[in-house]
Amino acid sequence: MSARDEILARVRRAVEGAPEVAIPRGYRTATQVADLVGLFAERVDDYRAVVHVLPAAEVPGKVAELVAGRRMVVPEGLPAEWRVPGAVAGDSVTELDAADGVITCCAVAIAETGTIVLDSGPGQGRRAQTLVPDYHLCVVRADQIVAGVPEAVARLDPVRPLTWISGPSATSDIELNRVEGVHGPRTLEVIIST
Amino acid sequence: MSATFLGMPGNFPQNAAEAVQNSQLRYNLRKATHTIRGKRANVVGELPDWQELRAAGKAIKDDTLRHLDRYLLQLEEAVTRAGGHVHWARDADEANRIVTRLVQATGESEVVKVKSMATQEIGLNEALAAHGITAYETDLAELIVQLGDDFPSHILVPAIHRNRAEIREIFLDKMRPVPADLTDEPRALAEAARLHLRERFLKSKVAVSGANFMIAETGTLVVLESEGNGRMCLTLPETLISVVGIEKLLPSWRDLEVFLQLLPRSSTGERMNPYTSMWTGSAEGQDFHLVLLDNGRTNVLADEVGRQALRCIRCSACLNVCPVYERAGGHAYGSVYPGPIGAILTPQLRGMSSDLDASLPYASSLCGACYEVCPVAIDIPEVLVDLRAKVRHAPAERVGMRVAGWILNDEVRLAKAQRLATRFRKVVPKRLPGPLSAWTDTRDLPEIPEESFRDWWERNERA
Numbered sequence: 001m002s003a004r005d006e007i008l009a010r011v012r013r014a015v016e017g018a019p020e021v022a023i024p025r026g027y028r029t030a031t032q033v034a035d036l037v038g039l040f041a042e043r044v045d046d047y048r049a050v051v052h053v054l055p056a057a058e059v060p061g062k063v064a065e066l067v068a069g070r071r072m073v074v075p076e077g078l079p080a081e082w083r084v085p086g087a088v089a090g091d092s093v094t095e096l097d098a099a100d101g102v103i104t105c106c107a108v109a110i111a112e113t114g115t116i117v118l119d120s121g122p123g124q125g126r127r128a129q130t131l132v133p134d135y136h137l138c139v140v141r142a143d144q145i146v147a148g149v150p151e152a153v154a155r156l157d158p159v160r161p162l163t164w165i166s167g168p169s170a171t172s173d174i175e176l177n178r179v180e181g182v183h184g185p186r187t188l189e190v191i192i193s194t
Numbered sequence: 195m196s197a198t199f200l201g202m203p204g205n206f207p208q209n210a211a212e213a214v215q216n217s218q219l220r221y222n223l224r225k226a227t228h229t230i231r232g233k234r235a236n237v238v239g240e241l242p243d244w245q246e247l248r249a250a251g252k253a254i255k256d257d258t259l260r261h262l263d264r265y266l267l268q269l270e271e272a273v274t275r276a277g278g279h280v281h282w283a284r285d286a287d288e289a290n291r292i293v294t295r296l297v298q299a300t301g302e303s304e305v306v307k308v309k310s311m312a313t314q315e316i317g318l319n320e321a322l323a324a325h326g327i328t329a330y331e332t333d334l335a336e337l338i339v340q341l342g343d344d345f346p347s348h349i350l351v352p353a354i355h356r357n358r359a360e361i362r363e364i365f366l367d368k369m370r371p372v373p374a375d376l377t378d379e380p381r382a383l384a385e386a387a388r389l390h391l392r393e394r395f396l397k398s399k400v401a402v403s404g405a406n407f408m409i410a411e412t413g414t415l416v417v418l419e420s421e422g423n424g425r426m427c428l429t430l431p432e433t434l435i436s437v438v439g440i441e442k443l444l445p446s447w448r449d450l451e452v453f454l455q456l457l458p459r460s461s462t463g464e465r466m467n468p469y470t471s472m473w474t475g476s477a478e479g480q481d482f483h484l485v486l487l488d489n490g491r492t493n494v495l496a497d498e499v500g501r502q503a504l505r506c507i508r509c510s511a512c513l514n515v516c517p518v519y520e521r522a523g524g525h526a527y528g529s530v531y532p533g534p535i536g537a538i539l540t541p542q543l544r545g546m547s548s549d550l551d552a553s554l555p556y557a558s559s560l561c562g563a564c565y566e567v568c569p570v571a572i573d574i575p576e577v578l579v580d581l582r583a584k585v586r587h588a589p590a591e592r593v594g595m596r597v598a599g600w601i602l603n604d605e606v607r608l609a610k611a612q613r614l615a616t617r618f619r620k621v622v623p624k625r626l627p628g629p630l631s632a633w634t635d636t637r638d639l640p641e642i643p644e645e646s647f648r649d650w651w652e653r654n655e656r657a
Contacts, residue, residue: 010492184422
């Protein structure tokens with residue numbers, strides 16, 4: 001018998017006659033938050049990421065100011081109005097390693113947990129592009145922010161590779177205290193465009 | 195489960211008695227477990243629906259286990275459809291052979307690894323080494339353990355038994371390159387690990403990982419981590435091999451809305467861990483292999499009481515609150531799964547034939563703190579008591595219990611035994627001899643009264 005058939009047969013023998021299970025979903029799935037932008041900004045800040053809340057019209061100016069002097073990776077599909085000078089395509093790992101940072105949009109953001117989710121869609125790049133450079137600048141539109149985890153899961157497509165990011169790279173491995181800055185980008189900067 | 199973990203032979207009471215003599219270990223553990231307890235309590239307290247999430251988590255996992263065959267097939271189909279390859283492994287040896295063969299097929303002799311309990315359980319690194327393949331652990335705590343030629347002592351933070359000064363010593367001694375002026379500041383230690391692993395990440399062709407969750411409906415695998423070493427391993431190499439226990443399934447995509455709230459808050463005490471990666475089959479052209487591992491899990495599944503241990507999502511909240519773990523440390527459990535969950539999982543996965551495994555169901559005071567914090571409501575005390583009944587007991591204990599049963603079953607015999615005990619109460623020793631000393635070494639023998647309650651009652655009723 002193949003390993004597959006044997007394992008399946010063992011499973012069937014093991015659970016034979018076990019009762020069916022009803023799943024109670026009494027938890028919150030549509031939380032009302034008065035100030036989504038404010039809560040999201042506060043929670044991202046808790047992870048010691050840098051947060052700016054700006055009207056949409058001021059975003060290009062802020063982007064220009066932040067990327068000045070940095071060799072930035074610009075993924076395909078980034079809105080054209082954020083003109084990033086001397087942009088790097090970032091196709092190879094060596095190129096990515098040589099870059100100073102990356103600028104992206106996101107797919108969805110979660111207020112309660114201060115999380116941004118990338119799904120490799122337009123302006124979000126391949127996964128390596130937001131991983132290898134040491135600085136990640138992410139622009140989040142206010143209408144992309146949802147209250148909680150259930151709302152975010154409902155908006156995402158599992159067929160796409162997803163990266164959930166909550167603050168800069170960190171570790172709790174030394175005496176269980178969170179320290180920022182290990183292998184991922186050590187600086188995360190978020191602009192919330194309202 | 196193969197006995198690859200030989201950290202401490204013997205049995206739990208012996209190991210624990212030795213471990214509690216190590217004051218540095220006790221200090222390190224106390225500090226770390228108390229830090230994380232506070233953090234967990236804060237972020238769990240923030241959610242008004244924690245108990246509802248916990249009830250849903252428990253039920254989702256129970257449903258997964260009830261229809262595990264169906265969900266496994268669904269997963270296999272979804273992963274295959276998305277360009278991945280699925281392999282099945284009955285036990286540790288078979289899983290190790292599959293992974294070795296897959297690595298050999300790439301022509302590489304080095305792999306980078308994301309922290310994974312499953313690959314530790316099967317002793318994958320040692321099996322690969324036997325075929326000339328070097329596995330590099332990339333999680334900071336795993337790196338500390340690997341460099342220090344040590345054994346993991348915690349599910350989430352395998353080097354929890356080491357403090358910053360000890361970690362600095364290990365790095366200076368074993369890590370290359372290492373900054374000459376390395377301090378014991380956690381930030382400096384993390385930076386040193388970044389430098390050490392950077393080159394390796396950028397040039398590695400093969401990675402091995404586990405997974406926190408697999409979604410049957412979509413074929414998606416999910417890995418939660420903090421440092422970015424997981425993302426490095428999961429995205430940069432051309433070949434990715436994930437070894438995952440069959441119980442790690444969740445039926446539907448939607449179920450993640452529960453577990454992505456339960457796990458980070460229970461585990462590192464954060465609202466969310468820094469990075470979570472999700473991928474389905476061959477992502478961005480990567481060659482993806484999934485090895486589904488049984489290795490004793492179907493035996494656990496067959497036990498009506500014990501199967502709830504398979505709900506475990508490896509958060510380690512039970513370790514962090516356990517008074518026994520806090521004092522004895524993880525090594526005393528002699529398994530990659532220490533603490534309360536290990537005390538019920540290890541004996542079920544490996545069977546209770548060894549002295550060590552038979553002693554694990556007793557590695558608890560049954561205080562119940564583990565049950566209370568468990569995000570999937572595993573009633574660990576219930577399983578411990580059930581396992582205790584299944585352990586093969588020492589001959590003296592069995593004879594003693596049989597005699598006690600014979601006496602307690604008959605009121606005349608009991609009354610006679612009580613009068614006999616009363617007569618000899620002055621000469622009953624404080625500490626019992628022979629195998630019975632195991633009881634009196636740590637406990638007082640109860641005082642025998644001058645007169646039994648039965649006799650007193652009889653006398654007063656008559657009067």
